Amino acid sequence: MKALEDKINQILEGIDTDQLDEEVEGWWETSTGAKFGANKLKELQECVAKEVKDIAIEFAEFIRFNATEIPDGWQVNGKGYNSEELFDQFIKQRYATP
Numbered sequence: 001m002k003a004l005e006d007k008i009n010q011i012l013e014g015i016d017t018d019q020l021d022e023e024v025e026g027w028w029e030t031s032t033g034a035k036f037g038a039n040k041l042k043e044l045q046e047c048v049a050k051e052v053k054d055i056a057i058e059f060a061e062f063i064r065f066n067a068t069e070i071p072d073g074w075q076v077n078g079k080g081y082n083s084e085e086l087f088d089q090f091i092k093q094r095y096a097t098p
Contacts, residue, residue: 004048004052005045005048005049008041008044008045008048009041012037012041012044014037015034015037015038015040015041016034016037016038016041017034017037018030018031018033018034055091055094058090058094059087059090062090062093063086067086073085073086074086076089
């Protein structure tokens, strides 16, 4: 999770400040804009943290109720998957539009 937070901070560098060092890429804001940016950055970080936690919990439950561990990974409905493939299947199912 820390790596994701660091990436978000890197992408939005400067959104929460009214001045940047010359060596730092990013934008700078007025003091009002910096305060707004700081609030939006915090809101985004909290949203991402909650989404990651929710996905982790749902994936654990998906495995618990649907998957059987086999020597090379997992089996769901008779089909074998490695861990990455199983997660990809879970994500496709989670975000599928009806």
